[in-house]
Amino acid sequence: MASLLNPQHILSTAQFDRAKIQDLFLRAEEFSQRDWRETCPTSFNCKVMATLFYEPSTRTRFSFEAAMLKLRGQVISMESAGQFSSAIKGETLEDTIRVTSGYADVIVLRHPQNGAARLAASVAKVPVINAGDGSGEHPTQALLDLFTIQKELDAIDGLEIAFVGDLRYGRTVHSLLELMSRLNHPRVHLIAPPELSLPQNYVGMLKERNVAYSISTDLSSAISKVDVLYITRVQKERFVSAEEYEKVRSVYTIDAHVLAGLKPRSIIMHPLPRVTEIDREVDSDPRAAYFREAQNGLYVRMALLETLLGS
Numbered sequence: 001m002a003s004l005l006n007p008q009h010i011l012s013t014a015q016f017d018r019a020k021i022q023d024l025f026l027r028a029e030e031f032s033q034r035d036w037r038e039t040c041p042t043s044f045n046c047k048v049m050a051t052l053f054y055e056p057s058t059r060t061r062f063s064f065e066a067a068m069l070k071l072r073g074q075v076i077s078m079e080s081a082g083q084f085s086s087a088i089k090g091e092t093l094e095d096t097i098r099v100t101s102g103y104a105d106v107i108v109l110r111h112p113q114n115g116a117a118r119l120a121a122s123v124a125k126v127p128v129i130n131a132g133d134g135s136g137e138h139p140t141q142a143l144l145d146l147f148t149i150q151k152e153l154d155a156i157d158g159l160e161i162a163f164v165g166d167l168r169y170g171r172t173v174h175s176l177l178e179l180m181s182r183l184n185h186p187r188v189h190l191i192a193p194p195e196l197s198l199p200q201n202y203v204g205m206l207k208e209r210n211v212a213y214s215i216s217t218d219l220s221s222a223i224s225k226v227d228v229l230y231i232t233r234v235q236k237e238r239f240v241s242a243e244e245y246e247k248v249r250s251v252y253t254i255d256a257h258v259l260a261g262l263k264p265r266s267i268i269m270h271p272l273p274r275v276t277e278i279d280r281e282v283d284s285d286p287r288a289a290y291f292r293e294a295q296n297g298l299y300v301r302m303a304l305l306e307t308l309l310g311s
């Protein structure tokens with residue numbers, strides 16, 4: 001695959017045009033179908049990926065690390081970096097990135113501050129991948145989400161999608177909306193309580209791009225129409241007070257009753273982790289796509305790493 005980005009940082013979904021997305025998905029599809037040893041003639045055994053995570057993670061860090069290992073690259077890893085890196089001694093993010101740039105060929109960064117990945121990229125000598133910056137963006141999650149939609153529904157255009165839950169702080173929602181709003185004729189339903197409504201800059205983006213959208217607090221308002229029901233966890237860690245969080249913590253739950261109202265060919269997605277948003281009884285329904293979605297993260301991240309490190 002040709003070089004994806006110039007400069008090769010992955011900071012936002014806005015960097016991915018349709019051609020790049022299609023190239024990436026073709027390769028991810030190959031990784032998902034064949035044994036990785038056969039599909040990866042290039043060995044990255046001299047390449048090192050650093051994962052630098054200042055916030056908790058299961059899927060993102062493990063799937064990035066597994067992706068690099070399956071490409072036969074090497075991994076150095078720092079979790080709880082706020083506590084266990086020199087940040088605790090007062091080192092700035094920029095200095096940590098400058099130094100890590102000398103040890104690794106690519107840096108995967110998760111940080112609680114919006115814009116942290118952009119700041120890191122401004123001083124890095126190697127590609128920086130934004131693995132979530134506060135309530136900003138999570139571009140690689142959006143790519144694997146869109147890949148999942150294509151794989152499950154055999155289409156990415158003309159779809160009707162409901163975003164449900166924490167649209168205010170949910171960075172995966174922000175990134176996926178950015179991607180979807182550039183496709184052909186998406187119809188979007190934004191379902192959230194007022195406290196968790198989508199930030200105005202994203203509503204403005206939908207208007208500018210002439211995307212048909214509705215805003216509601218009522219989950220049942222759109223359920224019978226959607227192809228994709230994308231629900232998120234209420235992002236507890238972003239709230240300034242516990243009381244504010246308590247007010248909205250279990251605001252929507254997908255259960256058998258909601259399932260009954262969904263179209264037979266629709267899918268339920270969730271970036272995970274789920275807390276109370278999806279009843280366990282939903283897991284066995286074929287429309288529950290969230291664990292397949294998490295699995296796709298491996299293939300999409302393999303394709304991304306191959307693109308960044310292979311050229």
Ligand code: NCD
Binds near residue numbers: 060235
């Ligand atoms: C999401 C995140 O970190 O933004 N998780 C993930 O990467 N799959 C969603 C969340 O934490 O709720």
